[in-house]
Amino acid sequence: EDQVTQSPEALRLQEGESSSLNCSYTVSGLRGLFWYRQDPGKGPEFLFTLYSAGEEKEKERLKATLTKKESFLHITAPKPEDSATYLCAVQVRGNDMRFGAGTRLTVKP
Amino acid sequence: DGGITQSPKYLFRKEGQNVTLSCEQNLNHDAMYWYRQDPGQGLRLIYYSQIVNDFQKGDIAEGYSVSREKKESFPLTVTSAQKNPTAFYLCASSETGVNSPLHFGNGTRLTVT
Numbered sequence: 183e184d185q186v187t188q189s190p191e192a193l194r195l196q197e198g199e200s201s202s203l204n205c206s207y208t209v210s211g212l213r214g215l216f217w218y219r220q221d222p223g224k225g226p227e228f229l230f231t232l233y234s235a236g237e238e239k240e241k242e243r244l245k246a247t248l249t250k251k252e253s254f255l256h257i258t259a260p261k262p263e264d265s266a267t268y269l270c271a272v273q274v275r276g277n278d279m280r281f282g283a284g285t286r287l288t289v290k291p
Numbered sequence: 292d293g294g295i296t297q298s299p300k301y302l303f304r305k306e307g308q309n310v311t312l313s314c315e316q317n318l319n320h321d322a323m324y325w326y327r328q329d330p331g332q333g334l335r336l337i338y339y340s341q342i343v344n345d346f347q348k349g350d351i352a353e354g355y356s357v358s359r360e361k362k363e364s365f366p367l368t369v370t371s372a373q374k375n376p377t378a379f380y381l382c383a384s385s386e387t388g389v390n391s392p393l394h395f396g397n398g399t400r401l402t403v404t
Binding site for chain 1: 397
């Protein structure tokens with residue numbers, strides 16, 4: 183069965199304290215891995231798509247990487263405005279997108 | 292600005308009543324989706340549509356119904372048959388190509404008592 187697991191469930195950081203969020207997956211035939219950011223009471227906002235192992239994407243303080251079994255979202259020198267829930271999703275076939283439960287990130291000033 | 296509009300933001304209903312959630316997009320996307328989000332769980336697909344007048348069931352379609360009469364609109368009806376309807380509902384759209392990201396609306400929070 184296709185599964186996506188995100189860890190940790192929650193992460194509290196001090197401003198400037200870099201860290202990483204993990205998304206591990208067991209799927210048959212990965213077509214793409216997606217990262218989204220979700221603010222409370224809002225819909226998810228697309229961040230990155232990764233297609234193949236070894237690929238990396240960057241946007242401001244965020245960098246996403248992909249291996250054959252997992253993806254990491256690295257946050258460098260985070261700011262309070264980076265506080266949000268980060269969702270990982272994998273596309274396995276057609277329109278079948280499987281989401282993890284998310285990591286709730288809090289960055290304290 | 293292009294985007295997806297969901298309405299209302301909050302909805303309260305009594306048990307046993309059907310309720311319809313609105314979703315409109317002006318991104319000219321062919322594909323539209325409805326997801327349900329519950330605390331501690333990943334988003335779960337209810338229904339999706341890749342073209343007007345056609346839609347398919349997702350993982351948790353029981354107790355829900357949809358229509359796709361126009362490209363821009365994909366309303367979701369939560370029927371009285373849905374056993375646990377209280378949740379945050381998200382509508383999304385995408386281009387139909389492989390690996391196209393989803394674009395989400397800001398959700399409707401439905402509370403049924």
